[in-house]
Amino acid sequence: LGARAAQPPGSAPARCALPSQRGIIWQPWARHGELDEAGWQALGRELVRQNYTHVLLQWSSYGSYEFWPRQQQMGWLASGLQHWRGTGLKLVAGLHMAEDYYGALQQSDSALRAHLAATRTRSLAQARQIVQRPPPLEVEGWYLPQEIDDLNWRSPGRQRMLRTFLSAMTGGIASLAPGMDAAPVYASAFFSGASTPREFARMLLNMHRASGVIWLVQDGLGTGRLSEERTAEYLREIARALPPAAWRGLLESFDEVRAEGQPPRFEPSDEATIARRAALWCASTGRQASVMFSLNQRMKGMLPAPTPEPSPPATGQKPRSRQ
Structure with missing residues (x-):
């Protein structure tokens, strides 16, 4: 998920750094177990x-x-x-992702603090389980x-709470096994106009300095x-404020389709739209x-067709139905 400064001639404008590694996010659902x-x-080849x-x-x-094996069970994802x-x-x-995370954000600070504490406990247990029963592919990092x-x-109180949570997560992961402190820990961030670009960039920078978390900045x-x-x-403000190692760009390759009286749908963007982004x-x-x-x-056409599942938002702004 890194970036490099050089690129092959003619591949992109010279001032753009092409990524040396390219990542894609997969939201696994139970239906995907039918693969x-x-x-x-075929999915791997593509x-x-x-x-x-x-x-x-x-x-x-x-x-x-x-989605991960427990005890002696292999589980469809690891298989x-x-x-x-x-x-x-x-x-x-x-x-771990709790179903009620976005609802917890609307609750009191004390309720949100308890929610994050429970998430931390569950997530670190999950990470320990993965370390003890490693997957067939190399785990190069972790995502919150x-x-x-x-x-x-x-608010200052919420930012202290977030700093505590992120620091506890990165510290807990680093202590799981020898060498784990070198594994990057990622979290995603998005903006909706509620804070100024400078305020938001400053918050991301402070959280990175306190915890070491690397931000995946969503374009929305x-x-x-x-x-x-x-x-x-x-x-622009995030790129100015944060050191290159503190963040990566996350391009959204879907379009939210809204119709009155219907839940939103999230369809694949066409290639021209992706190129423009x-x-x-x-x-x-x-x-x-x-x-x-x-x-x-x-890769929509290569995955089993979705069924109604409790689908979380994936960009913060907030799609509630994901395939």
Whole structure:
């Protein structure tokens, strides 16, 4: 998920840094357990063909549903990943996501603090489980699914709470096993215009300095909540304020489709739209986004058709239905 300053001649504007590693986020759902061996292999080949190097699993458990093996059980996710051996693909392992996280943000500080404490306990147990029963692919990092916005974390009290949570998570992961302190820990952040670009960038910088967490900054363009011009203001300020190692760009490769009386749908963006968003990242930050959101839309035709499942938002702004 890193970036490099040089690129092949003619591949992109010279001032843009092409990513040396490319990641794509996958929200695993129970229905994906229907993928057979041929389906897994085809999906892996397509990811490699599109030059992805890392798959970021958004969570290892969502609510009460466990996607990772426990005790002697293999689990469909770990079993399926065996079919990607030899592809070169690596994992960033997402941890626990509570179904009521976004509701907890609307509660009192004390209630939110208790919610985060429970999430920390569950997530560190999940990480320990993954370390003890490693997946078929190398785990190169960890991801905290709790997306951080520019609205609910503005007060000094909330920012202290967030700093404590992130520091406890990165410290807890570092102590899991020898050498684990070198594994990057990622979290995603998004903006909706509730804070100024400078205020939001300053908060991200302070959280990175306190905890070491690396931000995946979402452009939010898939949900269309802010204009491209306003989005560029935030991206420019984040690129100015944060050191390059403190953040990565996350390009949204879906479009939210709204119809009155219907829940929103999230359809794959066309290639022209993705190219325009990539150009905005380049023009605003001087480098390309190195993470795509998400595999669920990008590889839609290769995954089992969705069924109504409790689907979380994936960009903070807040889609409530994901495939």
